Amino acid sequence: MSPSHTSSSYAVxxxxxxxxxxxxxxxxxxxxxxxxxxxxxxxxxxxxxxxxHVLAVRDDGVPLGTGRLLYGxxxxxxxxxxxxVGSLGRLAVTRxxxxxxxxxxxxxxxxxxxxxxxxxxVDLHAQTHALGFYERLGYxxxxxxxxxxxxxxxxxxxxx
Numbered sequence: 001m002s003p004s005h006t007s008s009s010y011a012v013x014x015x016x017x018x019x020x021x022x023x024x025x026x027x028x029x030x031x032x033x034x035x036x037x038x039x040x041x042x043x044x045x046x047x048x049x050x051x052x053h054v055l056a057v058r059d060d061g062v063p064l065g066t067g068r069l070l071y072g073x074x075x076x077x078x079x080x081x082x083x084x085v086g087s088l089g090r091l092a093v094t095r096x097x098x099x100x101x102x103x104x105x106x107x108x109x110x111x112x113x114x115x116x117x118x119x120x121x122v123d124l125h126a127q128t129h130a131l132g133f134y135e136r137l138g139y140x141x142x143x144x145x146x147x148x149x150x151x152x153x154x155x156x157x158x159x160x
Contacts, residue, residue: 009058009059009100010056010057010058010059010064010097010100010102010105011056011057011059012054012055012056012057012102012105012106012108012109013054013055013057013109014052014053014054014055014109014113015053015054015055015066020053020055021053023055023057023063023066024053024054024055024063024066024068025044025048026063027055027063027064027065027066027092027093027094028043028044028066028090028092029043030092030094031092031093031094031095032090032092032149035095036149036151037150038149038151039149042149043090043149047068047070047074048068050070050074051068051069051070051074052068052069052071052110052113052117053066053067053068054066054067054068054069054106054109054110054113056093056097056102056105056106058097063094064093064094064096064097064100064102065091065092065093065094065097065102065103065106066090066091066092066106067088067089067090067091067092067106067107067109067110068088068089068090068110069086069087069088069110069113069114069117069122070086070087070089071086071087071114071117071119074087075087075123078123078125079123082121084118084119084120084121085119085120085121085122085123085157086110086113086114086117086119086121086122086123087122087123087124088107088110088111088114088122088123088124089124089125091103091106091107091110091124093106103133104133104136104137107134107137108137110122111158111160114160115160119160120159120160121157121158121159121160122157122158122160123155123156123157124139124155124156124157125148125153125154125155125156126139126141126153126154126155126156127151127152127153128145128152128153128154131154131156134156135156137158138158139156139157139158140156140157140158141154141155141156142154142155142156142157143155
């Protein structure tokens with residue numbers, strides 16, 4: 001496994017055990033279900049079982065953020081059928097951790113996982129208010145705006 005990304009106050013790693021995965025789901029519930037009002041039955045899906053999940057954890061063990069990578073057949077609906085492209089999704093950072101670089105570290109960890117799987121690019125569906133965040137990380141928007149769980153989104157891609 002590749003080294004985890006670290007900073008002075010948190011580390012980012014691939015979630016490799018059930019406790020890590022539960023921490024990922026807890027962050028997603030806090031951000032998407034509670035804070036943004038996404039219905040819980042839309043937030044969790046069949047892709048969660050095979051996805052690569054990444055987790056940011058504070059030094060004292062408190063989870064700060066998560067994201068996931070879909071690839072192969074699981075990603076084709078989100079990548080226009082291109083098996084060389086992974087799909088970054090469910091990126092969530094807790095309110096108290098925003099502005100600390102956690103989101104960018106999670107994106108880079110997902111990209112690293114995509115590279116390790118031989119993928120050529122990463123796509124994502126960004127909430128429109130987050131377009132600038134992803135653009136700063138090298139993603140380019142394409143296609144028209146569309147709703148997802150009632151929230152406006154745009155598709156974006158970054159070659160690896």
